[in-house]
Amino acid sequence: MKLSKSLLAIGLVQLALATPVLAQSALDQIKEAGVLRIGTEGTYAPFTFHDASGALVGFDVEIGREVAERLGVEAEFVEGPWDGLIAGIDANRYDVVINQVGINEERQAKYDFSEPYIASKAALVVKGDNADIASFEDLAGKRSAQTLTSNYGKLAESYGAEIVPTEGFDQSIALVLQGRADATINDSLSFFDFKKQQPDADVKIAATEADADFSGVLLAKGKPELLEAINTALAAIKDDGTYAEISQKYFGEDVSQ
Incomplete structure (x- = not known):
């Protein structure tokens, strides 16, 4: 009987070792942490800058906070100079960059982008x-x-x-x-x-000009759940009128088109 119990225990251990452990998705990790880390400059008005009181404000800042809220987490902004901002994704300094990052083929080859959230001409x-x-x-x-x-x-x-x-x-x-x-x-x-x-x-x-340049939320490739959640959040922001309010506040225009 003792031998049978030992063999049973060994078998259970082997079964556990053989069973693959599903890794958490990037979205799950963010929700567990309760924070969406956002890379931004903090020196680029009216998109991301500090007001007279020293608070971080701006169009992109408010969009970032709204995205985080719809993911059910807090927004945590990590500031840095533009030259190294996108590279911060590679170093895992933050989860996304929201800083007027233009969508182009060169960047798309290495990173994923959300649907465009702002257009300029x-x-x-x-x-x-x-x-x-x-x-x-x-x-x-x-x-x-x-x-x-x-x-x-x-x-x-x-x-x-x-x-x-x-x-x-x-x-x-x-x-x-x-x-x-x-x-x-x-x-x-x-x-x-x-x-x-x-x-x-x-x-x-x-x-x-007829053709517009579009910017999106930038994130590392291989995070489909997070990308989908961000796109869903952006769509909700536009659908419920929040985007229009933020746009009017900073530009007096709807800058999504």
């Missing part, structure tokens, strides 16, 4: 009373205020504009307002933020 900005420039083609022979090495500067040149060099968006807009440049091509989201801050500024969008 190249916007052609002119003074409010400018009737001469109504399309990108109208830039031919006109002065366009641009940073020299930017994609927008190259785009202006491709339409035959004379480039007036600037150091960034604010200076470009200032030159247009002062009449020292006829136009500037810049990110539509930056323009919406500018108009939100300075609604009386006498500038307008004359035209936008």
